[in-house]
Amino acid sequence: MTATAPRFGSAPLVRLLLVATVLLGTVFTVLSGTASAHAALTGSTPEDGAVVATAPQDISLTFSEQIAMGDNSIRVLDPDSKRADTGKIRDLSSGGTVAYGIDLHAGLPDGTYTVAWQAVSADSHPISGAFTFSIGAPSKTTAAVPSEEAGGGLVGTLYDIARYISYAGFILLVGGAAFILGCWPRGASVRPLQRLVVQGWLTLTAATLVLLLLRSPYTGSGKLGDAFDLGGLQDVLATKTGAALVSRLLLLGAAALFVAVLFGAYAKRETPQDEEENKERKDLTFGLAVGGAVVAAGIAGTWALAEHASTGIQTGLAMPVDVLHLLAVASWLGGLTALLVALYRAPSLENAAVRRFSRVAFVSVVVLAATGLYQSWRQVGSWSALWGTSYGQLLLVKVGLVAVLVGIAWFSRRWTGRLEQRAEADAGVGAEAEAEAATGSETGEGMETAAAATVVGDSERATQLARQKQALATARQKRIRDSDPGRIGLRRSVLAEAGVAVVLLAVTTVLTSTEPGRTAEQEAGATGGTATTAPATEGPLALTLPFDTGGENGKGTVRLTLDPGRSGANAMHIYVDGPDGQPLDVPEVKAAFTLTAQKIGPLPIVPEHFAPGHWSADAVQIPMPGEWQLQLTIRTSDIDQTTVDKNVKIG
Numbered sequence: 038m039t040a041t042a043p044r045f046g047s048a049p050l051v052r053l054l055l056v057a058t059v060l061l062g063t064v065f066t067v068l069s070g071t072a073s074a075h076a077a078l079t080g081s082t083p084e085d086g087a088v089v090a091t092a093p094q095d096i097s098l099t100f101s102e103q104i105a106m107g108d109n110s111i112r113v114l115d116p117d118s119k120r121a122d123t124g125k126i127r128d129l130s131s132g133g134t135v136a137y138g139i140d141l142h143a144g145l146p147d148g149t150y151t152v153a154w155q156a157v158s159a160d161s162h163p164i165s166g167a168f169t170f171s172i173g174a175p176s177k178t179t180a181a182v183p184s185e186e187a188g189g190g191l192v193g194t195l196y197d198i199a200r201y202i203s204y205a206g207f208i209l210l211v212g213g214a215a216f217i218l219g220c221w222p223r224g225a226s227v228r229p230l231q232r233l234v235v236q237g238w239l240t241l242t243a244a245t246l247v248l249l250l251l252r253s254p255y256t257g258s259g260k261l262g263d264a265f266d267l268g269g270l271q272d273v274l275a276t277k278t279g280a281a282l283v284s285r286l287l288l289l290g291a292a293a294l295f296v297a298v299l300f301g302a303y304a305k306r307e308t309p310q311d312e313e314e315n316k317e318r319k320d321l322t323f324g325l326a327v328g329g330a331v332v333a334a335g336i337a338g339t340w341a342l343a344e345h346a347s348t349g350i351q352t353g354l355a356m357p358v359d360v361l362h363l364l365a366v367a368s369w370l371g372g373l374t375a376l377l378v379a380l381y382r383a384p385s386l387e388n389a390a391v392r393r394f395s396r397v398a399f400v401s402v403v404v405l406a407a408t409g410l411y412q413s414w415r416q417v418g419s420w421s422a423l424w425g426t427s428y429g430q431l432l433l434v435k436v437g438l439v440a441v442l443v444g445i446a447w448f449s450r451r452w453t454g455r456l457e458q459r460a461e462a463d464a465g466v467g468a469e470a471e472a473e474a475a476t477g478s479e480t481g482e483g484m485e486t487a488a489a490a491t492v493v494g495d496s497e498r499a500t501q502l503a504r505q506k507q508a509l510a511t512a513r514q515k516r517i518r519d520s521d522p523g524r525i526g527l528r529r530s531v532l533a534e535a536g537v538a539v540v541l542l543a544v545t546t547v548l549t550s551t552e553p554g555r556t557a558e559q560e561a562g563a564t565g566g567t568a569t570t571a572p573a574t575e576g577p578l579a580l581t582l583p584f585d586t587g588g589e590n591g592k593g594t595v596r597l598t599l600d601p602g603r604s605g606a607n608a609m610h611i612y613v614d615g616p617d618g619q620p621l622d623v624p625e626v627k628a629a630f631t632l633t634a635q636k637i638g639p640l641p642i643v644p645e646h647f648a649p650g651h652w653s654a655d656a657v658q659i660p661m662p663g664e665w666q667l668q669l670t671i672r673t674s675d676i677d678q679t680t681v682d683k684n685v686k687i688g
Contacts, residue, residue, distance in 0.1 A: 076135075076158040077101045078166055085168035085641050086627055086670050088678060092145040092172050096122070096152055097129055097138040102348060104135065104156040104164070105276065107257075111139045114180035116148040147173030151180035155257075159348040161278040163256040168641075174676040192264075196248065196255045203244035204542060209237025210292065211333045211364065212371010214299060218326055219397060220372065221379065221390035225304040229382035230375060237371075238296055241336075242289050249273065249282045281343035288335045295329050337363040346412075355415060362408040369401035370538045377535050380528045391527070398446070431544060438541045445537065448530045578602035578685060582669060588677030593621050595669055595681070597628070603688045604662045611644055611652040613671065620650025625672040628654075630665045637661075639668065662688050 080099040083089050096113055106126055113122040122139045129136040148171065155165040169178070213234040217224045224230045253269030254260050263269055273279040303325060306318040337360045346352065346359035372394050379386045424430075577600035585592045596612040609628070615621035631638035637660060644652035659665070667685050672678040 076104045076156070076164055078154070078164075079637075080639070081152070081168060083170040084639060085629075086170065086680070088171045088173075088175065088680075090173065092143075093141060095127075095138045095140045097136055098152075098154055099134060099136045100156075102135060103130075103159045104137075105159075106137055106156045107272075110155050111137065112153045113139065113141060114151045114153065114178075115145065116150070116176050116178040116180065118178070118180040121145055121150060145172060147171075148176035149178045151178060157256050157276070157278075161343050171678075175672060175678050177675055190259050192251060192254045192259050192261055195261075196251045199244045199247040199251065201543060203241055203248065204545070206237050206239075206241030206244055207336060207363070208367045208371040208542070209233060209374060210241055210296075210371070211237075211336070211367035212369070212373075213237055213375045214296070214329055215333075215368050215397070216372040216375035216394060217299065218322065218329065220376075220393040221387070222303075222322070223387075224375070224379060224383070224390075225299055227379070227383045229378050231300050233375060233378050234296060234299075238289065238292060242286070245282055245285050245289070249279065249286075252276075252278060252282070277347075278343045281339040285336055285339040288332055288339070291332050292336070295325065295332055299325060299329075333364060333367070334360055337367075350415060355412070358408045358411055361404055362412065365401040365404040365408065369398050369405070370542070372397055372401075373531065373534055373538060377528075377531045380531060435541065435544050438537055438544060442534060442537045442541065445530055445534045578687065580667075580683060580685065582681045582683055584669075584671050584679050584681050586671065586673045586677035586679045588674050590615065590621070591673045591677050591679075592616055593671075595626070595671060597667075597669065599657070599687075604659045607657045607659060609642065609644060609654045609657045610647075611669070613650045613652075620648075621673075622649040623671055623673045624675075625670075625678075626652045627670040629668045629670075630659065631668070632661070632663050632665050634663060635661070638665075659687050 077100065078098060079101050082097045083093060096111070098111065109124075111122065111126055112120065115121045122141055125140055127138045127140070129138045149169050150172065151167060151169050153165075153167040155163065157163050213230065217230060217234070250264040250270070252273045253266060254263040257263065257269065274283065298321075303318075303321055306314060306321065338356070340363060341347065341356040341359040346355040376391065376394055379390070424433075577598055579596070579598045581594055581596045583592075583594050593613060593615045596614070598610045600608045600610075611626050611628070613621045613623055613626060626644060628642040628644065629639040630642070631640070640658075640660075642654050642657055644654035647653045663686075665685055665687050667683045668680055669683075670678065670680045
């Protein structure tokens with residue numbers, strides 16, 4: 038018997054509009070808690086491109102946040118590409134400064150040396166880089182460093198795919214189980230929903246194993262064959278990320294027990310026969326709900342403990358907020374997938390289950406908005422970063438996707454309302470179907486009796502007749518269910534929601550490996566600034582400086598323009614002229630900006646050779662206004678080089 042459900046009136050529509058308003062007002066924050074905060078090299082001694090008179094005793098590197106380094110994380114190569122360091126890395130960190138150093142061999146000859154470094158950020162992402170300095174005078178060098186950044190190549194691609202799949206598996210496992218327990222308990226005995234949850238468990242387990250194997254080459258050599266190196270795996274297990282992945286596998290073992298009980302003992306108690314069985318089912322439901330929530334929170338915590346939430350400011354608050362964020366994502370998108378499967382594959386689905394999921398989705402959206410707002414404050418840093426960085430641009434793409442998702446959800450709610458309005462009609466049709474089935478049953482009994490009279494004891498024939506009756510009843514039920522235009526419309530809108538959710542999850546996964554705005558201002562050559570762009574009080578910056586490298590044809594002037602000459606993105610043009618005022622095509626020109634008052638920089642800029650005597654660089658980011666020190670390095674031959682300084686005010 039189908040109970041008559043309350044009709045949807047204006048109140049649910051008002052609530053839906055409230056959801057849309059809240060979501061669109063903070064939409065750029067939704068799911069942004071999954072963004073990572075990479076460490077960045079903020080300085081070195083000697084500096085990049087520096088020319089020192091005598092060989093230093095060591096090299097030191099300073100980073101924006103805590104990192105992990107191995108025995109071979111810093112390498113110093115001489116002009117012949119031979120190791121010039123002793124291989125012993127020292128931790129020079131003190132106070133709030135994160136720095137590492139490596140000793141050099143004594144008696145190093147003059148020439149250009151290359152420093153290559155590689156480390157792992159506190160958020161578990163690999164970072165790497167290289168720079169050069171010269172002793173005495175610059176020289177030719179044959180030193181070769183990996184052209185590919187850490188975490189790139191085939192291993193990086195496979196690792197990112199595994200991360201995406203792990204998120205998807207978590208959503209299917211947690212969201213599917215939550216849909217069954219909280220919205221449609223009868224779904225525990227529905228095979229398609231059982232397969233959905235089990236596939237989520239298998240997917241997350243397999244992806245976690247792949248991540249564990251790929252972790253060593255991902256943060257190290259970049260060679261796929263090293264995935265099965267037991268020594269590298271042992272090193273991974275000693276890291277925070279390795280411990281988190283192992284913990285996730287252990288928690289998935291507990292999740293397997295939860296799934297077994299859900300589809301075993303719980304599904305068998307679908308229709309309690311007496312009060313005692315009903316009480317046992319309620320106790321089992323409560324136990325599964327509490328145990329499942331604990332296991333789900335633990336699995337979500339493995340992301341929070343190893344990645345973005347465990348770094349930066351307020352980590353004690355950020356980690357539980359991140360756990361809530363991930364659970365809300367799973368409840369919303371995983372429940373949406375379970376609803377889609379039930380609409381297409383389940384024999385029937387009560388309107389009450391759709392109504393319950395609507396309430397769950399509403400709560401999930403509110404939690405997403407609140408947690409996403411907090412995480413965005415931690416990671417984005419400013420409105421300018423939303424437009425001027427890759428992170429912000431991806432976030433804007435997500436804004437559009439979430440807006441589309443909310444719009445489709447509004448149509449889904451309309452179809453749900455129509456289903457509720459047709460509840461009485463559905464009940465009437467169901468009664469007619471039962472009467473028809475009863476008539477068919479009588480006819481079937483007559484046929485069965487006749488068959489029994491003709492072929493006494495023919496059990497095979499009796500079984501065949503029973504199957505035919507069951508098939509007719511199932512086909513009749515499916516025909517009645519599929520004839521409802523409201524259910525057809527709900528199927529299509531939920532399918533569209535799921536499709537957008539898949540793309541949204543992909544964008545979110547890419548966002549987790551993109552540099553956020555808050556740390557961009559500390560990174561040399563950052564792709565985006567974080568400070569508010571100040572209005573320009575003057576025109577483009579233009580200056581002319583004389584230089585003399587000391588060699589033949591080593592004198593001239595360098596002209597630099599920075600347009601618009603304020604914080605944010607700028608276009609830089611550098612013109613080098615000889616003593617005769619004609620363009621002087623020197624081998625190399627570099628620039629660097631340092632804001633001494635805020636301890637920012639140097640931010641190196643390597644312009645591209647545009648024309649004889651002309652170099653240019655697009656999207657030169659100046660993080661904030663202030664009195665900046667500009668350093669221009671001009672090299673007129675393999676060994677003749679000079680650096681000229683100028684303090685410039687950038688608005």
